[in-house]
Amino acid sequence: EAQVTQNPRYLITVTGKKLTVTCSQNMNHEYMSWYRQDPGLGLRQIYYSMNVEVTDKGDVPEGYKVSRKEKRNFPLILESPSPNQTSLYFCASRFSTGGNEQFFGPGTRLTVL
């Protein structure tokens, strides 16, 4: 089944404790992206990757890191999480050409205490 998977789905952590949210897709998509969703603010793009080893900032990259060492994986790293990073996070992927149809993962609900 074609899908985007994220792990963990739920995470409660404390301020300053480094964490990684994994994202994997099995559709051979070149493009992958991370979004966060907060009440009243909609979906905001954090980082995106056009292909392996090629990443760039979205609208809200502060406090986040990403890497793209393999085509299928695009982990989101929070080196020192803070409470304002409490949010619902979505990973998405699509082909590099042919339209804007992105496939989204199920989401990761992160709480930073």
Place this chain on the structure above:
Amino acid sequence: LAKTTQPISMDSYEGQEVNITCSHNNIATNDYITWYQQFPSQGPRFIIQGYKTKVTNEVASLFIPADRKSSTLSLPRVSLSDTAVYYCLVGASFSGTYKYIFGTGTRLKVLA
């Protein structure tokens, strides 16, 4: 990036046709218009995409006037399960759109 403007919310009744309009005055020549649907605590799901005139698939129609400064998503005969948030985006993957602005979308509530 072309910014989009949509109504914040809409109510409808089961069986009615729902039209959600999106304004994108600064749309670029190569941009496509794409609509997504999102249920609570789920990732957005692609509904339909178009460039001009009309596009129809099994779940929706998309109407785009000649000037392309707006578009209308049409959902025929909605049911309770169509209650969701609908997002309009513009961009063009084949010409290098990598950033997307989802905005806050339109919250559709379908009533029995």
